[in-house]
Amino acid sequence: MKRIIFATGNAGKLREIRAILSDLNVEVLSMKEAGISADIVEDGKTFEDNALIKARAVRQDEKAADAITMADDSGLEVDALDKEPGVYSARYMGEDTSYRIKNQNIIDRLSGVPDEKRTARFVCAMAACLPDGREILVKRTMEGRIGYEERGENGFGYDPIFFLPEYGRTSAEISPEEKNRISHRGKALQAMKEELYQAGALAKKEG
Numbered sequence: 001m002k003r004i005i006f007a008t009g010n011a012g013k014l015r016e017i018r019a020i021l022s023d024l025n026v027e028v029l030s031m032k033e034a035g036i037s038a039d040i041v042e043d044g045k046t047f048e049d050n051a052l053i054k055a056r057a058v059r060q061d062e063k064a065a066d067a068i069t070m071a072d073d074s075g076l077e078v079d080a081l082d083k084e085p086g087v088y089s090a091r092y093m094g095e096d097t098s099y100r101i102k103n104q105n106i107i108d109r110l111s112g113v114p115d116e117k118r119t120a121r122f123v124c125a126m127a128a129c130l131p132d133g134r135e136i137l138v139k140r141t142m143e144g145r146i147g148y149e150e151r152g153e154n155g156f157g158y159d160p161i162f163f164l165p166e167y168g169r170t171s172a173e174i175s176p177e178e179k180n181r182i183s184h185r186g187k188a189l190q191a192m193k194e195e196l197y198q199a200g201a202l203a204k205k206e207g
Contacts, residue, residue, distance in 0.1 A: 002202060003027045005034045005064050007054040007071035012156040013185070020180055020189045024197075025205045029067075036061045047073040047087055047125035048137055055127040055135075066131055068201060070192070074124040074185060076158045078106060078146055080113050089158070103150055103161045110146055118145040122162065122171075124184035126192045128201075136195045140187035144171070155179065 004026050006017055018028050031038065038057045044050040054071030058064050075089030085092035085102075093102050110118055125139040142164075150160035152172025159172035164182075171179060180186040196202045 001025060001027050003029060003034075003067040005029050005031060005036065005058055005067045005069050007031055007038075007040065007058045007069065010156075013072075016176070016180055016183075016185060017189060019176070020186060021193060023205060024193065024202050026068075026202055031058060034067070035063050042073070042087075044073070044087070047075065047123055048127070048139060049073075050087060051125040051127035052135070052137065055129045059129040068128055068130055068196070070126065070128045072124050072126040072185060072188065074122065076120060076122055076162070078110070078118075078120045080110055080117050080119075080146075081106070099157050099160075100150070103158060106146060106158075107148060107161060115145060120144055120146050120162065122158070122184040124188040126185075126188040128192060128196060130199070130201050134199065134201075136192065136199065138188050138191040138195060140184050140191060142171070142182060142184040142187070 006014065006028060008014060008030060009032060014030055021028055036058055038061060040054050040057045042050045042053060044053055050073035051071050055069050058069040075086055077083040077086055093105060122142045128136045145163045145165060147161045147163040147170055151170045152160050154176060155172040160170055162171045164171060167174060
């Protein structure tokens with residue numbers, strides 16, 4: 001069975017990835033599960049830059065010699081905040097700061113901003129490095145608005161304040177199955193899955 005080593009230690013993200021790739025004949029491993037401990041410096045200026053930096057760093061480890069290495073870089077862009085926190089979403093207000101504090105800070109900074117100007121989007125760039133040296137890059141988004149309070153227990157990160165007008169709920173209030181269909185990461189993974197399938201890098205399960 002072919003392996004994908006995904007450059008993440010985020011359990012929630014890995015759960016989403018495995019669910020979306022479940023129809024492929026592939027084993028999805030985290031870096032830790034693959035025994036890789038690369039020291040990755042995410043100093044890119046764009047989501048695409050950082051995704052490639054991470055995927056390439058894992059690719060260089062000899063334990064990944066026969067594997068597809070993948071990485072994503074994702075974040076929240078808030079239009080009224082000049083697209084902050086953007087590529088710094090994970091490090092916004094410090095990496096060790098809880099998302100409850102980060103989310104409240106964004107809500108506070110948008111105090112008095114009306115609904116129509118609270119537009120925001122989740123962005124996900126996803127990169128794959130194949131054993132033969134080929135690289136694939138895709139990017140997808142999910143549009144929404146910043147809410148006025150945290151709502152929902154599903155999801156993680158900024159999900160509780162990301163309101164989806166067409167659903168009347170935040171992305172932390174929809175089911176994991178719904179989220180995988182419409183989220184930035186879900187759409188990027190689906191696009192990447194198709195690219196890998198078309199490239200002959202992965203095959204669908206038989207039967």
